[in-house]
Amino acid sequence: MNTSIFIIGSSNTDMVIKTDHLPQPGETILGGTFFMNPGGKGANQAVAAARLNGKVTLICKTGNDIFGKQSIQLFEEEGINTQFIVSDDKNPSGVALITVDKNADNCITVASGANATLTPKDLEKATKEIAGAAIVLMQLEIPVETVSWVATFASANNVKVILNPAPACELPVTLFKNIAIITPNKKEAEMLSGISINDMGSAIRAANIIKQKGVGIVIITLGDKGALVVTDTITEMITAPLVEAVDTTAAGDVFNGALAVAIAEGLPVLDAVTFACKAASISVTRMGAQASAPHRNEIQF
Template identity: 60%
Template structure:
């Protein structure tokens, strides 16, 4: 059972993957074998990335997800525990392996990625029923789109009906039902995802506001469109504002959006205003792009001053 504390509880429902990366001189052509590449493994998956980011920022975090009965699943569980994340919602799937991503990266930073979702794709409504009470007692539910949409819709409905705020990071990009969107309090698409959801190409503040209005008309209270180095466009209460990102020298943008979402959830769980929460999230994401890797790039709380 998930432990409740006086701090606002964040429950992340989502994916956990192991990224297996080979750095090569160039991306292989069909049938080509390239020798001499450098191999390394990273913990990944948008759900896991966001949970780790929130935990490092002193959030009270629990993770609900599914892993295989294999070494990757064991490693993921151990990593979550090391980060102080409640793992009582991590289900072991006896039939499906843990999710993995095979990534090839060339000298220019271009990549090709193949993902085997494995147990992530088998996180079902029947698994969620064991955690519904915890979901109803949470402060914030944070989700993405790397697990079945039917499960995401179910969790959002359970949470929303209990008055729990649902943050949805609609990534990877997909079209979503109005039933799901009506149960979401805050949605955090990037520019590409916002365009897929609304049909509006988001290039500046004006187009960001057009897209945000369309999303709010579907029942969402707050829209935050992340805009890379520009920062994030916040639209709530009928008003829009661009929150600028701090200027940094970017090294690797991997998981910057995940860090943003984890940080946003932490600030809101501490009863910060939505504007202050977006400022905090922008600061965390800016730090993350100055470092290599996904979870390894997530900053710690002592690196960010939320009150500045």
């Protein structure tokens, strides 16, 4: 059975400070713990999938600098195939500044660096392998034009495309018909649908509007409540395990990495979402992005 997963997206270095509360404009806060670790949605999802025994290839673009070199070394230690990662001599590696408050809420500012220069041309040497993958998983911290090109190419080769539309932005209408599964959070679903989500009914309406754009399956992640799944025949809420959160920074990324593994292994969508919710619920009990991703043996499933 082909279970190979290609994750195409961003790689950043996260610089994180814990504080009592998130700063207001013009406010300076004396924070607590500082730590620096690898992040970026693409990289986070790749590590999450690899730790769950996924057969993962990551394609990203890093600067020819210490952050880029450290990231690649860490990916290789996680068992991720790095042969198609591109080095950019003109731009630095991406960096994210993250503040996390005592309620585990966060605010994030990203300097994209080399991530913003990942083009279809950078992917040409991997097209044969992409065409032979089971899953292609992408996000929106790389150019939308690149995401659209990959989705068109993968879909034409009968490869399932999962799009995590984060951070939220306008998407070309033609992209949706090439997406097998889309996984917006509440804010992203509101932007894609034009519906304000404040209860289950409005979440279902939003999911159906997004699905009508041509997507096969819509999964709206709703934080500690779980995830809403809408397909041609299913409208169901999968509840998340109850945990005490300390840092939600990479919860969505762990969810998506876990979902890709479960779908690649052939699990039905509701089982796959249940698996992803369990993985994400473990990640929020730990600090950090990639550091918070659980291993397969930690998930009771």
